[in-house]
Amino acid sequence: MTPSRTAFAAILAKDLRSELRTLQSLPAMALFSVTTFVIFRFGLDRTSLSGSLASGVLWATLLFAAVLGINRLFVAEREEGGFDAIRLAPIDRSVLFAAKVAALVIYLLALEMVAVPIFAVFFLDDAAGLGPLVAVLVLTDLGLAATGTLISSMAVNSRARDLLVPLVLLPLAVPLMIAATGATEPLLSLGGPSYHRFGSWLLVLGLYDLIFGLVGYAVFDFLLED
Amino acid sequence: MYGKGLRPLSIATVAMIALSLSLVFFYAPLDADQGFIQKIFYIHVPLAMVALVGFIVGGVFAIAHLRTDNRKWDAYSYVSIHISVIFGVAVLITGAIWAKASWGHWWVWDEPTLVSFLIVFLLYATYYPFRYAIEDRDRQARYASVFAVTAGAFVPLNFMAVRMAQSLVHPRTFATADGGLPGEMMLTFLCSLAAIALLWTTLVKFELTAKSASGQVKRLRRALDAPASGGSSRIAPEVS
Numbered sequence: 001m002t003p004s005r006t007a008f009a010a011i012l013a014k015d016l017r018s019e020l021r022t023l024q025s026l027p028a029m030a031l032f033s034v035t036t037f038v039i040f041r042f043g044l045d046r047t048s049l050s051g052s053l054a055s056g057v058l059w060a061t062l063l064f065a066a067v068l069g070i071n072r073l074f075v076a077e078r079e080e081g082g083f084d085a086i087r088l089a090p091i092d093r094s095v096l097f098a099a100k101v102a103a104l105v106i107y108l109l110a111l112e113m114v115a116v117p118i119f120a121v122f123f124l125d126d127a128a129g130l131g132p133l134v135a136v137l138v139l140t141d142l143g144l145a146a147t148g149t150l151i152s153s154m155a156v157n158s159r160a161r162d163l164l165v166p167l168v169l170l171p172l173a174v175p176l177m178i179a180a181t182g183a184t185e186p187l188l189s190l191g192g193p194s195y196h197r198f199g200s201w202l203l204v205l206g207l208y209d210l211i212f213g214l215v216g217y218a219v220f221d222f223l224l225e226d
Numbered sequence: 227m228y229g230k231g232l233r234p235l236s237i238a239t240v241a242m243i244a245l246s247l248s249l250v251f252f253y254a255p256l257d258a259d260q261g262f263i264q265k266i267f268y269i270h271v272p273l274a275m276v277a278l279v280g281f282i283v284g285g286v287f288a289i290a291h292l293r294t295d296n297r298k299w300d301a302y303s304y305v306s307i308h309i310s311v312i313f314g315v316a317v318l319i320t321g322a323i324w325a326k327a328s329w330g331h332w333w334v335w336d337e338p339t340l341v342s343f344l345i346v347f348l349l350y351a352t353y354y355p356f357r358y359a360i361e362d363r364d365r366q367a368r369y370a371s372v373f374a375v376t377a378g379a380f381v382p383l384n385f386m387a388v389r390m391a392q393s394l395v396h397p398r399t400f401a402t403a404d405g406g407l408p409g410e411m412m413l414t415f416l417c418s419l420a421a422i423a424l425l426w427t428t429l430v431k432f433e434l435t436a437k438s439a440s441g442q443v444k445r446l447r448r449a450l451d452a453p454a455s456g457g458s459s460r461i462a463p464e465v466s
Contacts, residue, residue, distance in 0.1 A: 154369045158359035171349035175387035215379050219372045
């Protein structure tokens with residue numbers, strides 16, 4: 001294994017292990033999303049959802065739950081001196097970016113494994129659309145993780161940590177949400193899933209992932225300088 | 227040192243604005259469908275184009291700052307984005323007035339360009355609280371540059387996504403401006419575009435000059451060991 005790959009695996013394993021031991025983010029994210037579903041049930045006064053309402057409720061909830069995890073992504077690095085350790089270590093600093101994106105993707109997938117089935121039980125009459133939804137979830141998680149990691153690493157070094165992540169991330173996530181809801185809406189439509197413009201929306205999601213993955217990779221070095 | 231050439235530039239800007247306004251009101255023909263209200267097009271569209279280009283220019287300056295680590299470029303980037311955000315407010319207001327006059331509503335969600343512009347504007351509006359929240363000046367400049375680069379990459383992607391979200395194709399003002407627009411209207415539009423671009427450049431130069439002057443005053447005060455009167459802005463970068 002190359003040094004970068006070893007470092008990547010080490011940072012990712014460290015993150016996952018500390019999350020498993022402390023359970024700081026994931027349970028909160030899952031609980032938050034279930035509560036939000038309940039609020040939407042009364043806010044919209046609907047007991048079952050389909051089409052654009054279903055995809056809107058699902059994605060708004062997942063986005064806000066993701067913000068909770070993104071807020072906490074670099075807190076340990078900041079408080080326990082992890083940033084200094086990375087600066088001292090003879091590795092490429094972009095490795096930290098890649099490892100954090102990977103960790104965040106795993107968190108988001110774990111969140112969705114809980115939240116999406118509960119959403120289906122609560123609101124959906126027909127779960128046939130959930131299979132192809134996995135592709136949308138994975139691609140959106142990648143984009144959200146790329147921008148989220150970038151914003152989180154900057155916000156954690158500021159005075160207004162908890163404020164900056166939602167403030168800056170939400171407008172950045174708008175194109176992602178447009179594409180994700182656009183792809184999800186026909187999947188959850190009444191009378192079975194359809195694939196209207198499914199491919200082109202996936203293409204937009206992929207493009208977003210690519211652009212912000214590259215931007216994050218290119219600029220992350222500058223965020224660790226001191 | 228930033229003040230050099232500011233006077234001729236300002237005079238050129240005023241002359242160009244006067245010329246384009248007189249063209250708008252006395253030369254360009256009335257639009258057959260919309261009548262007089264269509265003239266806001268000569269302000270609204272150039273403002274929007276200049277603001278968007280200004281955001282991209284801010285991103286390019288930010289790249290220069292990250293590459294050279296010269297604080298001058300950070301100040302350029304900040305001022306470009308600052309003036310473009312101010313132009314953005316004007317774009318949204320003139321867009322709302324035009325929408326009210328021609329479609330009867332202050333805001334229409336099925337005009338993709340306006341919606342994209344709103345999203346871009348909302349993103350750049352967070353530039354200030356973002357910058358303000360970081361205390362260390364070097365780090366503030368670096369992070370602001372990273373923000374400007376990221377947001378610059380976001381602009382075209384956002385336009386694409388919003389355009390795709392439109393279920394039916396909306397008639398585009400600019401498609402007619404390119405193709406079916408009579409020569410007089412096109413000339414007037416290009417003059418207005420040049421006038422607004424000059425205005426943007428003048429304002430950017432003016433703000434850089436003001437910042438540079440206040441930075442020099444501050445340094446001189448410090449050298450004289452006199453207490454500074456009135457704190458300077460904590461958001462804005464200093465220019466040497």
